[in-house]
Amino acid sequence: MRGRVGMLAVVLGAVVVCGCGRQTPSAAPDRIVVGVCDPLAVETASPCVRASAKREYGEFVSALGRRTGLEIVLKYCASDRDLSEAIAAGEVNAAVGKTWTILRAAKASGRTFRRLADLPGPGGESELTGVFIVRRDSPLKTLADLDGRTVALGPDAAYEKSHAARRALEAAGATPRAVRVLDGCVPVAAAVFEKELDAGVVSHYVVDFNGLALVSDPDDFRVIGRTAPIPFMTFAVSGEVDERHGGDLYDALLGSSRLKPPVGLQTAGFDVPTTWSPPELEKK
Amino acid sequence: MSITRTTYSGRLAAAVLVAVAASWACGAVGCRKHTDISGYEEIGERIPETELRAERVRTFEAKVGELRGIAIDADDRIYLVGSLGVRVLNGEGAEVATWKTPEDARAIAVADDGTVYVALTTRILTFDRAGKPLGAWGAEGTRPGELGHVTSLAVRGSDVVVADWGKLCLQRFDTTGRFINLIGKRDRTKDFIGILAPSAYLDLAIDRDGRVVVGNPGRLRVETYSLSGELLGAWGKPGYQPERFSPCCNPTNLALTRDGNIVTAEKGLPRVKVYDPTGKLLAYISQRDYFPKEAKGMDLAADSKGRIYVLEPFGGVVMVFEIGRPPG
Numbered sequence: 084m085r086g087r088v089g090m091l092a093v094v095l096g097a098v099v100v101c102g103c104g105r106q107t108p109s110a111a112p113d114r115i116v117v118g119v120c121d122p123l124a125v126e127t128a129s130p131c132v133r134a135s136a137k138r139e140y141g142e143f144v145s146a147l148g149r150r151t152g153l154e155i156v157l158k159y160c161a162s163d164r165d166l167s168e169a170i171a172a173g174e175v176n177a178a179v180g181k182t183w184t185i186l187r188a189a190k191a192s193g194r195t196f197r198r199l200a201d202l203p204g205p206g207g208e209s210e211l212t213g214v215f216i217v218r219r220d221s222p223l224k225t226l227a228d229l230d231g232r233t234v235a236l237g238p239d240a241a242y243e244k245s246h247a248a249r250r251a252l253e254a255a256g257a258t259p260r261a262v263r264v265l266d267g268c269v270p271v272a273a274a275v276f277e278k279e280l281d282a283g284v285v286s287h288y289v290v291d292f293n294g295l296a297l298v299s300d301p302d303d304f305r306v307i308g309r310t311a312p313i314p315f316m317t318f319a320v321s322g323e324v325d326e327r328h329g330g331d332l333y334d335a336l337l338g339s340s341r342l343k344p345p346v347g348l349q350t351a352g353f354d355v356p357t358t359w360s361p362p363e364l365e366k367k
Numbered sequence: 368m369s370i371t372r373t374t375y376s377g378r379l380a381a382a383v384l385v386a387v388a389a390s391w392a393c394g395a396v397g398c399r400k401h402t403d404i405s406g407y408e409e410i411g412e413r414i415p416e417t418e419l420r421a422e423r424v425r426t427f428e429a430k431v432g433e434l435r436g437i438a439i440d441a442d443d444r445i446y447l448v449g450s451l452g453v454r455v456l457n458g459e460g461a462e463v464a465t466w467k468t469p470e471d472a473r474a475i476a477v478a479d480d481g482t483v484y485v486a487l488t489t490r491i492l493t494f495d496r497a498g499k500p501l502g503a504w505g506a507e508g509t510r511p512g513e514l515g516h517v518t519s520l521a522v523r524g525s526d527v528v529v530a531d532w533g534k535l536c537l538q539r540f541d542t543t544g545r546f547i548n549l550i551g552k553r554d555r556t557k558d559f560i561g562i563l564a565p566s567a568y569l570d571l572a573i574d575r576d577g578r579v580v581v582g583n584p585g586r587l588r589v590e591t592y593s594l595s596g597e598l599l600g601a602w603g604k605p606g607y608q609p610e611r612f613s614p615c616c617n618p619t620n621l622a623l624t625r626d627g628n629i630v631t632a633e634k635g636l637p638r639v640k641v642y643d644p645t646g647k648l649l650a651y652i653s654q655r656d657y658f659p660k661e662a663k664g665m666d667l668a669a670d671s672k673g674r675i676y677v678l679e680p681f682g683g684v685v686m687v688f689e690i691g692r693p694p695g
Contacts, residue, residue: 130565130566130585130615130616131565133565133566161635162635164635165635165660238407238409239409240409261403262403263403263407264403264407265407265605265614266407266605266606266614266615267605267614267615267616268615269563269565269585269586269615269616270585270586270587270605270614270615273560273563273585273586276558276560277558277560278558297563297565297585298560298563298585299553299555299560300555303555
């Protein structure tokens with residue numbers, strides 16, 4: 084165990100929410116403010132899976148502070164948009180969220196975030212996919228059948244429902260007649276159910292956690308395809324974080340002083356980040 | 368540079384020619400591009416020019432604990448409800464009554480006869496204007512007429528309509544608590560989704576013609592129903608643009624002005640807007656100028672002079688706005 088473990092850990096008990104700038108200690112080299120937006124966490128759940136989202140971060144962040152001796156503040160962000168804004172505004176210098184959300188926000192704001200460790204989902208899954216759904220009584224069977232049809236995709240901020248979904252359609256040789264960008268599982272499922280659109284894309288966890296039940300019986304929908312997987316959740320720190328502190332965090336997540344995640348985090352442990360270089364991040 | 372009718376026509380013709388040429392070219396070389404029909408824009412808050420302008424004329428502390436609801440009666444008395452109970456102010460802002468409720472109150476409404484209706488989670492209490500208890504009805508349960516989780520209510524004539532987030536519908540009662548019918552309930556047999564509210568925000572109002580106006584947050588729109596439950600119409604689109612409802616899910620709160628306009632409030636991007644009954648945006652009260660980003664559950668009311676009252680629970684205050692035409 085590292086000598087530093089014996090140090091007095093300074094962990095702020097406060098849990099704040101994104102945008103709460105006037106109450107939040109600002110991110111600083113010696114203070115880690117972790118912005119958290121996890122669709123499967125109690126505080127930041129995706130609307131469709133709110134009933135199933137049980138993940139808690141408070142105990143984990145406290146334990147991380149004790150293990151590293153760093154002052155760590157947890158800052159819940161209600162949505163990917165809030166986390167992106169917190170990253171852009173420099174309100175956080177660490178983040179737990181969808182990998183694309185963090186990398187995209189960092190790139191857009193000229194900041195650098197590096198992934199220290201990936202966080203598997205409650206079921207152990209480390210990948211995020213977009214799932215194409217249709218009505219149960221739809222004649223559409225495959226992604227190729229979406230050629231000339233109408234499809235609900237997600238905004239660019241949701242990679243699995245936008246870029247990955249467009250790529251999946253392209254790979255299937257399908258060019259939809261019209262695309263409607265809808266943000267959120269509820270509007271997508273509703274538009275498909277009411278036959279406004281032939282198909283829609285939702286995140287895999289919406290299907291896995293029975294999220295379509297919010298709109299109608301899950302049996303009223305059928306899955307006809309999935310996107311290629313991308314990394315799901317990650318823990319990343321900004322370039323402004325002192326390299327030594329980054330090393331301490333890495334050690335606590337994956338290294339020599341590896342922390343056993345509290346039960347509330349619903350995971351057996353963190354994973355080494357998988358390599359992922361989305362071409363969209365290379366674009367200006 | 369101004370556009371004259373001639374140059375406009377010229378540009379229109381040119382645009383048509385370009386579109387035709389592009390269509391031909393795509394057909395010739397097999398280029399097929401889908402059309403984005405959403406008009407979705409991922410933008411920060413954009414404050415629009417609107418027909419009417421909102422000006423904040425007053426802000427005062429609510430002093431009812433955790434803020435939940437606001438109502439204004441025919442005499443412009445202001446009724447605030449929160450975790451500490453009910454507080455009544457006159458039009459000048461002086462406190463005229465306070466009383467406690469047996470548990471956290473969720474919403475408040477005032478009938479034309481002055482009877483005050485206070486919603487607890489699964490029970491409705493009635494009081495006179497001074498806070499004297501008159502009665503109570505409602506019980507928790509899953510059957511029609513039983514309550515799941517009340518977030519709002521409205522009264523008109525002999526009808527009391529309760530927004531029941533727990534059951535994802537509205538429930539109509541008479542003033543004695545006798546159940547009449549459901550409104551906006553999912554009906555699979557008719558492919559009717561009904562009201563979708565992923566979190567505990569569901570608000571309604573009844574207009575002067577007895578139509579029920581409800582914010583359907585999951586559908587990102589405002590819907591109008593008859594009291595018997597028939598969907599009469601809906602308007603609203605998802606998006607961050609000023610005239611749309613930001614995803615997901617909004618509007619959280621809603622009120623009617625005396626002249627029939629609809630006031631809405633959103634969370635995530637906290638903002639308040641005034642629409643005409645067809646959904647045309649008339650006035651915009653921005654997050655940037657008035658509300659903290661954490662504000663949510665901003666209940667609304669309007670007085671006889673057309674002023675809009677906005678509960679801001681994060682700061683524990685009530686903001687009052689006058690809506691009028693900009694000078695000139």
